[in-house]
Amino acid sequence: MTTLGPENGTLTVRTGKGGAAAKAGHNLVIEVGRWQGSLTPDAVELNADARSMRVVSGSGGISPLGEEERNGIARTIDEEVLKGGNIFYRSRAVTAREGGYDVEGELDLLGVTRPLSFALSVDGDHLTGSAQVKQTDWRMKPYSALFGTLKVADVVEVSIDATLPKGS
Amino acid sequence: MVELDHSFSTGKPADYNWDAVLDLDRIIPCVEGGKVLELENPDLAKAEIKVKMGAMSMTFKGTVEVASKDEAERRAVLRVKSKDTGGSGYANADVAFSLNDGGGTIHTEAKITGKAASMGEGVVATVLDALIKDFTTKLAAI
Numbered sequence: 001m002t003t004l005g006p007e008n009g010t011l012t013v014r015t016g017k018g019g020a021a022a023k024a025g026h027n028l029v030i031e032v033g034r035w036q037g038s039l040t041p042d043a044v045e046l047n048a049d050a051r052s053m054r055v056v057s058g059s060g061g062i063s064p065l066g067e068e069e070r071n072g073i074a075r076t077i078d079e080e081v082l083k084g085g086n087i088f089y090r091s092r093a094v095t096a097r098e099g100g101y102d103v104e105g106e107l108d109l110l111g112v113t114r115p116l117s118f119a120l121s122v123d124g125d126h127l128t129g130s131a132q133v134k135q136t137d138w139r140m141k142p143y144s145a146l147f148g149t150l151k152v153a154d155v156v157e158v159s160i161d162a163t164l165p166k167g168s
Numbered sequence: 169m170v171e172l173d174h175s176f177s178t179g180k181p182a183d184y185n186w187d188a189v190l191d192l193d194r195i196i197p198c199v200e201g202g203k204v205l206e207l208e209n210p211d212l213a214k215a216e217i218k219v220k221m222g223a224m225s226m227t228f229k230g231t232v233e234v235a236s237k238d239e240a241e242r243r244a245v246l247r248v249k250s251k252d253t254g255g256s257g258y259a260n261a262d263v264a265f266s267l268n269d270g271g272g273t274i275h276t277e278a279k280i281t282g283k284a285a286s287m288g289e290g291v292v293a294t295v296l297d298a299l300i301k302d303f304t305t306k307l308a309a310i
Contacts (some may be wrong), residue, residue, distance in 0.1 A: 006187075023287045025221065026222075061224065146295055
């Protein structure tokens with residue numbers, strides 16, 4: 001079994017923006033600070049700590065994101081969006097194909113479990129993959145501000161980029 | 169310049185609405201993020217409004233003044249003059265109230281410059297419209 005985590009990979013969430021005042025908002029790159037994944041030829045699991053989100057960068061907006069704002073977003077995610085809830089993925093089926101795997105399974109996000117499929121690519125010891133998570137499918141209300149005129153886009157992209165340990 | 173018209177219902181008599189709208193201590197906090205810093209006299213207050221845009225926020229500081237009032241006609245104009253504390257922009261507005269039994273109407277003429285205005289006038293108008301609608305729902309409960 002191959003074990004993955006922050007020591008050998010990054011788990012990143014990318015968010016977009018919408019609404020009439022979308023121009024005022026930022027596209028965010030958020031790194032998950034604490035997570036653990038396991039990978040075997042027929043099973044994939046991943047557990048992420050909802051309280052470990054760190055805003056790495058933001059693009060767009062009417063002014064640049066400073067450290068204070070990035071910390072503020074992390075606080076908002078913690079207090080108003082994820083609230084320390086469960087984030088757990090478990091595969092139902094893993095199909096090997098040339099250059100990687102197709103993974104089908106279920107994501108438990110804040111207590112709601114829904115199917116989620118994605119592809120993993122393996123190139124030597126380099127593993128990459130990404131999944132699109134539509135927040136409303138998990139009964140989450142995308143965060144909004146400015147009286148609802150600025151919203152986080154419903155679909156966020158979660159991606160993994162890891163170096164497989166030697167011998168795995 | 170952005171011009172907007174709104175109506176609101178309070179379910180209260182015109183006299184009550186008149187007193188409420190001209191009470192700066194009560195009406196300024198009805199604007200989301202609005203705060204009276206100092207009431208200089210019944211017709212003039214130093215105030216600020218903090219507009220949260222997700223992680224970012226903009227704070228405008230300035231004055232709210234009763235620029236004109238006609239008690240017989242139940243019409244009053246509140247004049248807002250404010251500067252962006254984090255930049256060189258400003259947000260000024262004349263907010264004209266026409267009151268009657270049960271509620272009233274608001275005509276707003278606003279001029280906004282600086283960072284907020286860089287979103288474009290259409291966006292500013294949309295956000296201002298949403299802010300005033302939120303204000304009218306709070307006004308209903310004043």
